[in-house]
Amino acid sequence: MLIRRLASLPLFVLLAGAGARAQLAPSPDAPPVSHAPAQPEDDQSVATFKIQSTLVDLFFTVKDHSGQLVPHLNKDNCTVEEDKQPQKWRNFAAENDLPLTLGILLDTSGSQQYVLPLEEQAGAQFLDQVLRKKDEAFLLSFDVDVDLLQDFTNNAHQLARAMNKAQINTAGGGGTGIPGLGGGTVPTIGQTKGTLLYDAIYLAANEKMTQETGRKAMIILTDGDDQGSRTKIQESIAAAQRSNAIIYVILIADTGFYGGFNMGYSGYSAAKKLSEETGGRLINVGNNAKKLSEAFQQIQDELRTQYVGTYTPTNAKMDGSFRHVAVSCGEGTHVQVRKGYFAPNAGEPEKRPGQ
Incomplete structure:
Protein backbone atom coordinates (compact mmCIF):
# COMPACT_ATOMS: atom_id res chain seq x y z
CA MET A 1 0.00 0.00 0.00
CA LEU A 2 1.03 3.61 -0.40
CA ILE A 3 3.11 4.81 2.53
CA ARG A 4 1.50 7.87 4.04
CA ARG A 5 3.90 10.68 4.88
CA LEU A 6 2.58 12.43 7.98
CA ALA A 7 5.18 14.52 9.71
CA SER A 8 5.84 16.78 6.75
CA LEU A 9 2.62 18.67 7.62
CA PRO A 10 1.83 20.62 10.79
CA LEU A 11 -0.02 18.56 13.38
CA PHE A 12 -3.16 20.69 13.18
CA VAL A 13 -3.45 19.87 9.47
CA LEU A 14 -2.94 16.17 10.11
CA LEU A 15 -5.58 16.06 12.79
CA ALA A 16 -8.12 18.25 10.98
CA GLY A 17 -8.56 15.71 8.21
CA ALA A 18 -9.25 18.38 5.58
CA GLY A 19 -5.92 18.41 3.72
CA ALA A 20 -5.39 16.91 0.31
CA ARG A 21 -2.43 14.81 1.45
CA ALA A 22 -2.81 11.32 2.84
CA GLN A 23 -2.76 10.93 6.62
CA LEU A 24 -3.66 8.59 9.45
CA ALA A 25 -7.25 8.06 8.35
CA PRO A 26 -9.93 6.02 10.14
CA SER A 27 -9.81 2.36 9.36
CA PRO A 28 -12.18 1.15 6.64
CA ASP A 29 -12.70 -1.99 8.70
CA ALA A 30 -15.32 -2.18 11.43
CA PRO A 31 -13.80 -1.76 14.90
CA PRO A 32 -13.70 -4.78 17.20
CA VAL A 33 -16.94 -5.24 19.12
CA SER A 34 -18.23 -7.81 21.57
CA HIS A 35 -21.18 -9.96 20.56
CA ALA A 36 -21.67 -11.45 24.03
CA PRO A 37 -25.33 -11.69 25.15
CA ALA A 38 -26.58 -9.37 27.87
CA GLN A 39 -26.06 -10.63 31.44
CA PRO A 40 -27.06 -9.47 34.92
CA GLU A 41 -25.35 -6.26 36.00
CA ASP A 42 -22.85 -7.93 38.33
CA ASP A 43 -21.61 -10.33 35.67
CA GLN A 44 -22.18 -8.71 32.29
CA SER A 45 -19.23 -7.97 30.06
CA ASP A 97 -11.11 -13.09 24.78
CA LEU A 98 -12.27 -9.50 24.34
CA PRO A 99 -11.22 -8.13 20.93
CA LEU A 100 -7.73 -6.67 20.98
CA THR A 101 -6.59 -3.61 19.03
CA LEU A 102 -2.83 -3.31 18.60
CA GLY A 103 -0.64 -0.55 17.25
CA ILE A 104 2.96 -1.45 16.44
CA LEU A 105 5.21 1.62 16.37
CA LEU A 106 8.61 0.97 14.84
CA ASP A 107 11.58 3.30 15.30
CA THR A 108 13.36 3.58 11.92
CA SER A 109 15.79 6.37 12.79
CA GLY A 110 19.51 5.99 12.15
CA SER A 111 20.26 4.62 15.62
CA GLN A 112 18.18 1.50 14.84
CA GLN A 113 20.09 0.44 11.72
CA TYR A 114 21.57 -2.76 13.16
CA VAL A 115 18.61 -3.86 15.29
CA LEU A 116 15.82 -3.30 12.74
CA PRO A 117 16.16 -6.84 11.27
CA LEU A 118 15.75 -8.31 14.78
CA GLU A 119 12.62 -6.22 15.31
CA GLU A 120 11.12 -7.32 12.00
CA GLN A 121 11.66 -11.01 12.69
CA ALA A 122 10.45 -11.02 16.29
CA GLY A 123 7.56 -8.65 15.56
CA ALA A 124 6.26 -10.80 12.72
CA GLN A 125 6.36 -13.89 14.93
CA PHE A 126 4.53 -12.06 17.73
CA LEU A 127 1.73 -10.86 15.44
CA ASP A 128 1.30 -14.35 14.00
CA GLN A 129 0.86 -15.75 17.51
CA VAL A 130 -1.20 -13.03 19.18
CA LEU A 131 -3.81 -12.04 16.58
CA ARG A 132 -7.12 -13.85 16.81
CA LYS A 133 -10.19 -13.67 14.63
CA LYS A 134 -11.70 -10.53 16.19
CA ASP A 135 -8.40 -8.71 16.69
CA GLU A 136 -6.86 -6.00 14.53
CA ALA A 137 -3.48 -4.28 14.30
CA PHE A 138 -1.83 -1.45 12.40
CA LEU A 139 1.82 -0.56 11.83
CA LEU A 140 3.56 2.81 12.02
CA SER A 141 7.19 3.73 11.53
CA PHE A 142 8.71 6.93 12.85
CA ASP A 143 11.97 8.74 12.18
CA VAL A 144 12.10 12.22 10.64
CA ASP A 145 8.57 11.41 9.47
CA VAL A 146 5.67 9.33 10.77
CA ASP A 147 4.50 6.76 8.23
CA LEU A 148 1.47 4.50 8.24
CA LEU A 149 2.94 1.31 6.79
CA GLN A 150 -0.18 -0.83 7.27
CA ASP A 151 -3.69 0.19 8.28
CA PHE A 152 -5.92 -1.99 10.47
CA THR A 153 -5.95 -5.62 9.44
CA ASN A 154 -6.34 -9.03 11.01
CA ASN A 155 -3.85 -10.52 8.55
CA ALA A 156 -0.57 -11.18 10.37
CA HIS A 157 1.25 -11.98 7.11
CA GLN A 158 0.17 -8.66 5.62
CA LEU A 159 1.52 -6.87 8.69
CA ALA A 160 4.77 -8.85 8.49
CA ARG A 161 5.25 -7.89 4.84
CA ALA A 162 4.76 -4.22 5.72
CA MET A 163 7.21 -4.53 8.60
CA ASN A 164 9.83 -6.14 6.39
CA LYS A 165 9.59 -3.17 4.01
CA ALA A 166 10.43 -0.67 6.76
CA GLN A 167 13.60 1.27 6.02
CA ILE A 168 15.98 3.38 8.05
CA ASN A 169 15.44 7.06 7.28
CA THR A 170 17.84 9.84 8.32
CA ALA A 171 16.54 12.50 5.91
CA GLY A 172 19.09 11.83 3.20
CA GLY A 173 21.98 10.92 5.47
CA GLY A 174 21.85 7.18 4.95
CA GLY A 175 21.51 4.71 7.77
CA THR A 176 24.63 5.53 9.74
CA GLY A 177 24.30 9.18 10.73
CA ILE A 178 22.36 11.21 13.22
CA PRO A 179 20.49 14.13 11.65
CA GLY A 180 22.27 17.26 12.73
CA LEU A 181 25.52 15.37 13.44
CA GLY A 182 26.68 14.66 9.94
CA GLY A 183 23.65 12.56 9.16
CA GLY A 184 22.37 14.64 6.30
CA THR A 185 19.97 17.49 5.74
CA VAL A 186 16.99 17.55 8.07
CA PRO A 187 13.62 18.77 6.70
CA THR A 188 12.36 21.28 9.21
CA ILE A 189 9.13 23.11 9.95
CA GLY A 190 9.94 25.45 12.77
CA GLN A 191 12.46 23.15 14.44
CA THR A 192 14.94 20.36 13.76
CA LYS A 193 13.57 16.85 13.44
CA GLY A 194 15.27 13.57 14.20
CA THR A 195 13.10 10.87 15.81
CA LEU A 196 9.43 11.80 16.16
CA LEU A 197 8.52 9.35 18.93
CA TYR A 198 6.07 11.58 20.81
CA ASP A 199 4.39 12.76 17.60
CA ALA A 200 3.93 9.12 16.55
CA ILE A 201 2.26 8.21 19.85
CA TYR A 202 0.02 11.29 19.71
CA LEU A 203 -1.10 10.56 16.16
CA ALA A 204 -1.60 6.84 16.79
CA ALA A 205 -3.74 7.56 19.85
CA ASN A 206 -5.88 10.30 18.32
CA GLU A 207 -6.17 9.07 14.75
CA LYS A 208 -6.28 5.29 15.23
CA MET A 209 -6.94 4.21 18.82
CA THR A 210 -9.65 6.64 19.95
CA GLN A 211 -12.23 5.29 17.51
CA GLU A 212 -11.76 1.70 18.72
CA THR A 213 -13.45 -0.07 21.65
CA GLY A 214 -12.29 -2.82 23.98
CA ARG A 215 -8.67 -3.60 24.83
CA LYS A 216 -6.08 -1.41 23.16
CA ALA A 217 -2.31 -1.44 23.32
CA MET A 218 0.60 0.23 21.57
CA ILE A 219 3.85 -1.71 21.34
CA ILE A 220 6.75 0.62 20.63
CA LEU A 221 10.15 -0.66 19.54
CA THR A 222 12.62 2.16 20.09
CA ASP A 223 15.71 3.38 21.91
CA GLY A 224 13.41 5.86 23.66
CA ASP A 225 15.07 9.04 22.39
CA ASP A 226 12.88 11.73 20.83
CA GLN A 227 14.34 14.43 18.62
CA GLY A 228 12.17 17.20 17.24
CA SER A 229 8.59 16.18 18.01
CA ARG A 230 6.11 19.03 18.22
CA THR A 231 4.29 17.00 20.85
CA LYS A 232 5.66 17.00 24.39
CA ILE A 233 5.98 13.71 26.27
CA GLN A 234 3.12 14.53 28.64
CA GLU A 235 0.87 15.41 25.70
CA SER A 236 1.57 12.04 24.11
CA ILE A 237 0.84 10.30 27.41
CA ALA A 238 -2.43 12.24 27.78
CA ALA A 239 -3.46 11.23 24.26
CA ALA A 240 -2.85 7.58 25.07
CA GLN A 241 -4.75 7.90 28.36
CA ARG A 242 -7.72 9.54 26.64
CA SER A 243 -7.89 6.67 24.16
CA ASN A 244 -7.39 4.09 26.95
CA ALA A 245 -4.41 2.62 25.13
CA ILE A 246 -1.77 0.80 27.14
CA ILE A 247 1.80 1.50 26.04
CA TYR A 248 4.45 -1.20 26.09
CA VAL A 249 7.94 0.04 25.26
CA ILE A 250 10.50 -2.52 24.13
CA LEU A 251 13.74 -0.64 24.64
CA ILE A 252 16.06 -1.87 21.94
CA ALA A 253 19.22 -0.10 20.89
CA ASP A 254 22.57 -0.54 19.23
CA THR A 255 24.61 0.75 22.17
CA GLY A 256 27.73 0.94 20.02
CA PHE A 257 25.99 3.55 17.89
CA TYR A 258 25.76 5.88 20.86
CA GLY A 259 29.25 5.19 22.12
CA GLY A 260 30.68 6.00 18.73
CA PHE A 261 29.35 9.54 19.01
CA ASN A 262 30.23 9.91 22.71
CA MET A 263 26.56 10.47 23.41
CA GLY A 264 24.87 9.55 26.68
CA TYR A 265 22.00 7.14 26.18
CA SER A 266 18.96 8.94 27.60
CA GLY A 267 15.95 7.01 26.37
CA TYR A 268 15.29 4.87 29.45
CA SER A 269 13.56 7.41 31.71
CA ALA A 270 11.23 8.66 28.97
CA ALA A 271 10.29 5.12 27.93
CA LYS A 272 9.59 4.21 31.56
CA LYS A 273 7.31 7.23 31.97
CA LEU A 274 5.39 6.48 28.76
CA SER A 275 4.70 2.89 29.77
CA GLU A 276 4.02 3.23 33.49
CA GLU A 277 1.56 6.13 33.23
CA THR A 278 -0.59 4.25 30.72
CA GLY A 279 -0.65 0.91 32.54
CA GLY A 280 1.95 -0.79 30.39
CA ARG A 281 5.54 -1.77 30.98
CA LEU A 282 9.08 -1.07 29.86
CA ILE A 283 11.16 -4.07 28.80
CA ASN A 284 14.83 -3.41 28.15
CA VAL A 285 16.32 -5.92 25.70
CA GLY A 286 19.47 -4.09 24.57
CA ASN A 287 20.30 -5.62 21.20
CA ASN A 288 19.72 -9.24 22.26
CA ALA A 289 17.48 -11.24 19.90
CA LYS A 290 16.58 -13.82 22.58
CA LYS A 291 15.52 -11.12 25.05
CA LEU A 292 13.47 -9.45 22.32
CA SER A 293 11.53 -12.66 21.64
CA GLU A 294 10.99 -13.12 25.36
CA ALA A 295 9.71 -9.55 25.65
CA PHE A 296 7.07 -10.17 22.99
CA GLN A 297 6.05 -13.39 24.77
CA GLN A 298 5.66 -11.52 28.07
CA ILE A 299 3.47 -8.89 26.41
CA GLN A 300 1.34 -11.58 24.78
CA ASP A 301 0.85 -13.35 28.13
CA GLU A 302 -0.14 -10.11 29.85
CA LEU A 303 -2.60 -9.07 27.15
CA ARG A 304 -4.25 -12.48 27.38
Whole structure:
Protein backbone atom coordinates (compact mmCIF):
# COMPACT_ATOMS: atom_id res chain seq x y z
CA MET A 1 0.00 0.00 0.00
CA LEU A 2 1.03 3.61 -0.40
CA ILE A 3 3.11 4.81 2.53
CA ARG A 4 1.50 7.87 4.04
CA ARG A 5 3.90 10.68 4.88
CA LEU A 6 2.58 12.43 7.98
CA ALA A 7 5.18 14.52 9.71
CA SER A 8 5.84 16.78 6.75
CA LEU A 9 2.62 18.67 7.62
CA PRO A 10 1.83 20.62 10.79
CA LEU A 11 -0.02 18.56 13.38
CA PHE A 12 -3.16 20.69 13.18
CA VAL A 13 -3.45 19.87 9.47
CA LEU A 14 -2.94 16.17 10.11
CA LEU A 15 -5.58 16.06 12.79
CA ALA A 16 -8.12 18.25 10.98
CA GLY A 17 -8.56 15.71 8.21
CA ALA A 18 -9.25 18.38 5.58
CA GLY A 19 -5.92 18.41 3.72
CA ALA A 20 -5.39 16.91 0.31
CA ARG A 21 -2.43 14.81 1.45
CA ALA A 22 -2.81 11.32 2.84
CA GLN A 23 -2.76 10.93 6.62
CA LEU A 24 -3.66 8.59 9.45
CA ALA A 25 -7.25 8.06 8.35
CA PRO A 26 -9.93 6.02 10.14
CA SER A 27 -9.81 2.36 9.36
CA PRO A 28 -12.18 1.15 6.64
CA ASP A 29 -12.70 -1.99 8.70
CA ALA A 30 -15.32 -2.18 11.43
CA PRO A 31 -13.80 -1.76 14.90
CA PRO A 32 -13.70 -4.78 17.20
CA VAL A 33 -16.94 -5.24 19.12
CA SER A 34 -18.23 -7.81 21.57
CA HIS A 35 -21.18 -9.96 20.56
CA ALA A 36 -21.67 -11.45 24.03
CA PRO A 37 -25.33 -11.69 25.15
CA ALA A 38 -26.58 -9.37 27.87
CA GLN A 39 -26.06 -10.63 31.44
CA PRO A 40 -27.06 -9.47 34.92
CA GLU A 41 -25.35 -6.26 36.00
CA ASP A 42 -22.85 -7.93 38.33
CA ASP A 43 -21.61 -10.33 35.67
CA GLN A 44 -22.18 -8.71 32.29
CA SER A 45 -19.23 -7.97 30.06
CA VAL A 46 -17.93 -4.41 30.07
CA ALA A 47 -18.29 -4.31 26.30
CA THR A 48 -22.11 -4.60 26.48
CA PHE A 49 -22.84 -1.53 28.63
CA LYS A 50 -24.90 1.25 27.16
CA ILE A 51 -23.49 4.75 27.55
CA GLN A 52 -26.10 6.37 29.79
CA SER A 53 -23.88 7.54 32.64
CA THR A 54 -20.19 8.09 33.14
CA LEU A 55 -18.45 4.76 33.60
CA VAL A 56 -14.74 4.16 33.91
CA ASP A 57 -13.18 1.08 32.31
CA LEU A 58 -9.88 -0.23 33.69
CA PHE A 59 -7.89 -2.97 32.01
CA PHE A 60 -5.11 -4.30 34.22
CA THR A 61 -2.87 -7.22 35.08
CA VAL A 62 -1.90 -8.51 38.53
CA LYS A 63 1.43 -10.14 39.42
CA ASP A 64 2.79 -11.72 42.59
CA HIS A 65 6.07 -10.86 44.30
CA SER A 66 8.00 -13.07 41.87
CA GLY A 67 6.49 -11.41 38.81
CA GLN A 68 4.12 -14.24 37.92
CA LEU A 69 0.65 -13.37 36.63
CA VAL A 70 -2.14 -13.94 39.16
CA PRO A 71 -5.32 -15.50 37.69
CA HIS A 72 -8.77 -16.23 39.16
CA LEU A 73 -9.32 -13.00 41.10
CA ASN A 74 -12.76 -11.46 41.62
CA LYS A 75 -14.09 -8.06 42.69
CA ASP A 76 -13.78 -8.98 46.37
CA ASN A 77 -10.03 -9.45 45.94
CA CYS A 78 -9.36 -5.99 44.48
CA THR A 79 -10.22 -2.44 45.50
CA VAL A 80 -10.26 0.73 43.43
CA GLU A 81 -9.78 4.37 44.46
CA GLU A 82 -10.19 7.58 42.49
CA ASP A 83 -8.28 10.56 43.86
CA LYS A 84 -7.87 8.49 47.06
CA GLN A 85 -11.64 8.05 47.42
CA PRO A 86 -12.93 4.44 47.52
CA GLN A 87 -15.09 3.43 44.57
CA LYS A 88 -17.43 0.48 44.13
CA TRP A 89 -16.92 -1.99 41.32
CA ARG A 90 -19.93 -2.17 39.08
CA ASN A 91 -18.34 -4.89 37.02
CA PHE A 92 -15.26 -7.07 37.39
CA ALA A 93 -14.14 -9.97 35.25
CA ALA A 94 -11.10 -11.83 33.99
CA GLU A 95 -11.04 -11.20 30.24
CA ASN A 96 -8.86 -13.09 27.80
CA ASP A 97 -11.11 -13.09 24.78
CA LEU A 98 -12.27 -9.50 24.34
CA PRO A 99 -11.22 -8.13 20.93
CA LEU A 100 -7.73 -6.67 20.98
CA THR A 101 -6.59 -3.61 19.03
CA LEU A 102 -2.83 -3.31 18.60
CA GLY A 103 -0.64 -0.55 17.25
CA ILE A 104 2.96 -1.45 16.44
CA LEU A 105 5.21 1.62 16.37
CA LEU A 106 8.61 0.97 14.84
CA ASP A 107 11.58 3.30 15.30
CA THR A 108 13.36 3.58 11.92
CA SER A 109 15.79 6.37 12.79
CA GLY A 110 19.51 5.99 12.15
CA SER A 111 20.26 4.62 15.62
CA GLN A 112 18.18 1.50 14.84
CA GLN A 113 20.09 0.44 11.72
CA TYR A 114 21.57 -2.76 13.16
CA VAL A 115 18.61 -3.86 15.29
CA LEU A 116 15.82 -3.30 12.74
CA PRO A 117 16.16 -6.84 11.27
CA LEU A 118 15.75 -8.31 14.78
CA GLU A 119 12.62 -6.22 15.31
CA GLU A 120 11.12 -7.32 12.00
CA GLN A 121 11.66 -11.01 12.69
CA ALA A 122 10.45 -11.02 16.29
CA GLY A 123 7.56 -8.65 15.56
CA ALA A 124 6.26 -10.80 12.72
CA GLN A 125 6.36 -13.89 14.93
CA PHE A 126 4.53 -12.06 17.73
CA LEU A 127 1.73 -10.86 15.44
CA ASP A 128 1.30 -14.35 14.00
CA GLN A 129 0.86 -15.75 17.51
CA VAL A 130 -1.20 -13.03 19.18
CA LEU A 131 -3.81 -12.04 16.58
CA ARG A 132 -7.12 -13.85 16.81
CA LYS A 133 -10.19 -13.67 14.63
CA LYS A 134 -11.70 -10.53 16.19
CA ASP A 135 -8.40 -8.71 16.69
CA GLU A 136 -6.86 -6.00 14.53
CA ALA A 137 -3.48 -4.28 14.30
CA PHE A 138 -1.83 -1.45 12.40
CA LEU A 139 1.82 -0.56 11.83
CA LEU A 140 3.56 2.81 12.02
CA SER A 141 7.19 3.73 11.53
CA PHE A 142 8.71 6.93 12.85
CA ASP A 143 11.97 8.74 12.18
CA VAL A 144 12.10 12.22 10.64
CA ASP A 145 8.57 11.41 9.47
CA VAL A 146 5.67 9.33 10.77
CA ASP A 147 4.50 6.76 8.23
CA LEU A 148 1.47 4.50 8.24
CA LEU A 149 2.94 1.31 6.79
CA GLN A 150 -0.18 -0.83 7.27
CA ASP A 151 -3.69 0.19 8.28
CA PHE A 152 -5.92 -1.99 10.47
CA THR A 153 -5.95 -5.62 9.44
CA ASN A 154 -6.34 -9.03 11.01
CA ASN A 155 -3.85 -10.52 8.55
CA ALA A 156 -0.57 -11.18 10.37
CA HIS A 157 1.25 -11.98 7.11
CA GLN A 158 0.17 -8.66 5.62
CA LEU A 159 1.52 -6.87 8.69
CA ALA A 160 4.77 -8.85 8.49
CA ARG A 161 5.25 -7.89 4.84
CA ALA A 162 4.76 -4.22 5.72
CA MET A 163 7.21 -4.53 8.60
CA ASN A 164 9.83 -6.14 6.39
CA LYS A 165 9.59 -3.17 4.01
CA ALA A 166 10.43 -0.67 6.76
CA GLN A 167 13.60 1.27 6.02
CA ILE A 168 15.98 3.38 8.05
CA ASN A 169 15.44 7.06 7.28
CA THR A 170 17.84 9.84 8.32
CA ALA A 171 16.54 12.50 5.91
CA GLY A 172 19.09 11.83 3.20
CA GLY A 173 21.98 10.92 5.47
CA GLY A 174 21.85 7.18 4.95
CA GLY A 175 21.51 4.71 7.77
CA THR A 176 24.63 5.53 9.74
CA GLY A 177 24.30 9.18 10.73
CA ILE A 178 22.36 11.21 13.22
CA PRO A 179 20.49 14.13 11.65
CA GLY A 180 22.27 17.26 12.73
CA LEU A 181 25.52 15.37 13.44
CA GLY A 182 26.68 14.66 9.94
CA GLY A 183 23.65 12.56 9.16
CA GLY A 184 22.37 14.64 6.30
CA THR A 185 19.97 17.49 5.74
CA VAL A 186 16.99 17.55 8.07
CA PRO A 187 13.62 18.77 6.70
CA THR A 188 12.36 21.28 9.21
CA ILE A 189 9.13 23.11 9.95
CA GLY A 190 9.94 25.45 12.77
CA GLN A 191 12.46 23.15 14.44
CA THR A 192 14.94 20.36 13.76
CA LYS A 193 13.57 16.85 13.44
CA GLY A 194 15.27 13.57 14.20
CA THR A 195 13.10 10.87 15.81
CA LEU A 196 9.43 11.80 16.16
CA LEU A 197 8.52 9.35 18.93
CA TYR A 198 6.07 11.58 20.81
CA ASP A 199 4.39 12.76 17.60
CA ALA A 200 3.93 9.12 16.55
CA ILE A 201 2.26 8.21 19.85
CA TYR A 202 0.02 11.29 19.71
CA LEU A 203 -1.10 10.56 16.16
CA ALA A 204 -1.60 6.84 16.79
CA ALA A 205 -3.74 7.56 19.85
CA ASN A 206 -5.88 10.30 18.32
CA GLU A 207 -6.17 9.07 14.75
CA LYS A 208 -6.28 5.29 15.23
CA MET A 209 -6.94 4.21 18.82
CA THR A 210 -9.65 6.64 19.95
CA GLN A 211 -12.23 5.29 17.51
CA GLU A 212 -11.76 1.70 18.72
CA THR A 213 -13.45 -0.07 21.65
CA GLY A 214 -12.29 -2.82 23.98
CA ARG A 215 -8.67 -3.60 24.83
CA LYS A 216 -6.08 -1.41 23.16
CA ALA A 217 -2.31 -1.44 23.32
CA MET A 218 0.60 0.23 21.57
CA ILE A 219 3.85 -1.71 21.34
CA ILE A 220 6.75 0.62 20.63
CA LEU A 221 10.15 -0.66 19.54
CA THR A 222 12.62 2.16 20.09
CA ASP A 223 15.71 3.38 21.91
CA GLY A 224 13.41 5.86 23.66
CA ASP A 225 15.07 9.04 22.39
CA ASP A 226 12.88 11.73 20.83
CA GLN A 227 14.34 14.43 18.62
CA GLY A 228 12.17 17.20 17.24
CA SER A 229 8.59 16.18 18.01
CA ARG A 230 6.11 19.03 18.22
CA THR A 231 4.29 17.00 20.85
CA LYS A 232 5.66 17.00 24.39
CA ILE A 233 5.98 13.71 26.27
CA GLN A 234 3.12 14.53 28.64
CA GLU A 235 0.87 15.41 25.70
CA SER A 236 1.57 12.04 24.11
CA ILE A 237 0.84 10.30 27.41
CA ALA A 238 -2.43 12.24 27.78
CA ALA A 239 -3.46 11.23 24.26
CA ALA A 240 -2.85 7.58 25.07
CA GLN A 241 -4.75 7.90 28.36
CA ARG A 242 -7.72 9.54 26.64
CA SER A 243 -7.89 6.67 24.16
CA ASN A 244 -7.39 4.09 26.95
CA ALA A 245 -4.41 2.62 25.13
CA ILE A 246 -1.77 0.80 27.14
CA ILE A 247 1.80 1.50 26.04
CA TYR A 248 4.45 -1.20 26.09
CA VAL A 249 7.94 0.04 25.26
CA ILE A 250 10.50 -2.52 24.13
CA LEU A 251 13.74 -0.64 24.64
CA ILE A 252 16.06 -1.87 21.94
CA ALA A 253 19.22 -0.10 20.89
CA ASP A 254 22.57 -0.54 19.23
CA THR A 255 24.61 0.75 22.17
CA GLY A 256 27.73 0.94 20.02
CA PHE A 257 25.99 3.55 17.89
CA TYR A 258 25.76 5.88 20.86
CA GLY A 259 29.25 5.19 22.12
CA GLY A 260 30.68 6.00 18.73
CA PHE A 261 29.35 9.54 19.01
CA ASN A 262 30.23 9.91 22.71
CA MET A 263 26.56 10.47 23.41
CA GLY A 264 24.87 9.55 26.68
CA TYR A 265 22.00 7.14 26.18
CA SER A 266 18.96 8.94 27.60
CA GLY A 267 15.95 7.01 26.37
CA TYR A 268 15.29 4.87 29.45
CA SER A 269 13.56 7.41 31.71
CA ALA A 270 11.23 8.66 28.97
CA ALA A 271 10.29 5.12 27.93
CA LYS A 272 9.59 4.21 31.56
CA LYS A 273 7.31 7.23 31.97
CA LEU A 274 5.39 6.48 28.76
CA SER A 275 4.70 2.89 29.77
CA GLU A 276 4.02 3.23 33.49
CA GLU A 277 1.56 6.13 33.23
CA THR A 278 -0.59 4.25 30.72
CA GLY A 279 -0.65 0.91 32.54
CA GLY A 280 1.95 -0.79 30.39
CA ARG A 281 5.54 -1.77 30.98
CA LEU A 282 9.08 -1.07 29.86
CA ILE A 283 11.16 -4.07 28.80
CA ASN A 284 14.83 -3.41 28.15
CA VAL A 285 16.32 -5.92 25.70
CA GLY A 286 19.47 -4.09 24.57
CA ASN A 287 20.30 -5.62 21.20
CA ASN A 288 19.72 -9.24 22.26
CA ALA A 289 17.48 -11.24 19.90
CA LYS A 290 16.58 -13.82 22.58
CA LYS A 291 15.52 -11.12 25.05
CA LEU A 292 13.47 -9.45 22.32
CA SER A 293 11.53 -12.66 21.64
CA GLU A 294 10.99 -13.12 25.36
CA ALA A 295 9.71 -9.55 25.65
CA PHE A 296 7.07 -10.17 22.99
CA GLN A 297 6.05 -13.39 24.77
CA GLN A 298 5.66 -11.52 28.07
CA ILE A 299 3.47 -8.89 26.41
CA GLN A 300 1.34 -11.58 24.78
CA ASP A 301 0.85 -13.35 28.13
CA GLU A 302 -0.14 -10.11 29.85
CA LEU A 303 -2.60 -9.07 27.15
CA ARG A 304 -4.25 -12.48 27.38
CA THR A 305 -4.40 -12.47 31.19
CA GLN A 306 -6.10 -9.17 31.90
CA TYR A 307 -8.85 -8.12 34.26
CA VAL A 308 -11.40 -5.51 33.36
CA GLY A 309 -13.12 -3.52 36.08
CA THR A 310 -15.82 -0.88 35.68
CA TYR A 311 -17.10 1.66 38.16
CA THR A 312 -19.25 4.79 38.28
CA PRO A 313 -17.13 7.51 39.91
CA THR A 314 -18.49 9.16 43.04
CA ASN A 315 -17.19 12.47 41.68
CA ALA A 316 -19.84 13.25 39.07
CA LYS A 317 -18.39 16.59 37.98
CA MET A 318 -17.92 16.85 34.22
CA ASP A 319 -15.02 19.28 34.33
CA GLY A 320 -12.42 17.66 32.08
CA SER A 321 -10.02 17.20 34.99
CA PHE A 322 -7.54 14.35 35.34
CA ARG A 323 -8.58 11.79 37.95
CA HIS A 324 -5.91 9.61 39.56
CA VAL A 325 -6.78 5.93 39.81
CA ALA A 326 -5.28 3.23 42.03
CA VAL A 327 -6.14 -0.48 42.11
CA SER A 328 -4.96 -2.84 44.85
CA CYS A 329 -5.34 -6.62 44.91
CA GLY A 330 -3.81 -7.51 48.24
CA GLU A 331 -0.44 -7.62 49.93
CA GLY A 332 2.39 -9.06 47.87
CA THR A 333 0.80 -8.24 44.52
CA HIS A 334 1.60 -5.60 41.93
CA VAL A 335 -1.17 -4.15 39.76
CA GLN A 336 -0.28 -2.85 36.31
CA VAL A 337 -2.93 -0.23 35.51
CA ARG A 338 -3.08 3.24 34.00
CA LYS A 339 -2.53 6.10 36.42
CA GLY A 340 -5.84 7.78 35.70
CA TYR A 341 -8.27 9.21 33.17
CA PHE A 342 -9.68 12.52 31.99
CA ALA A 343 -13.27 13.24 33.04
CA PRO A 344 -15.57 14.40 30.23
CA ASN A 345 -16.36 18.09 29.86
CA ALA A 346 -19.91 19.35 30.32
CA GLY A 347 -21.58 19.80 26.96
CA GLU A 348 -19.49 17.12 25.24
CA PRO A 349 -21.23 13.97 23.98
CA GLU A 350 -21.47 11.42 26.80
CA LYS A 351 -18.65 8.91 26.50
CA ARG A 352 -17.13 6.44 28.89
CA PRO A 353 -13.53 7.20 29.82
CA GLY A 354 -11.60 4.43 28.16
CA GLN A 355 -13.74 4.02 25.08
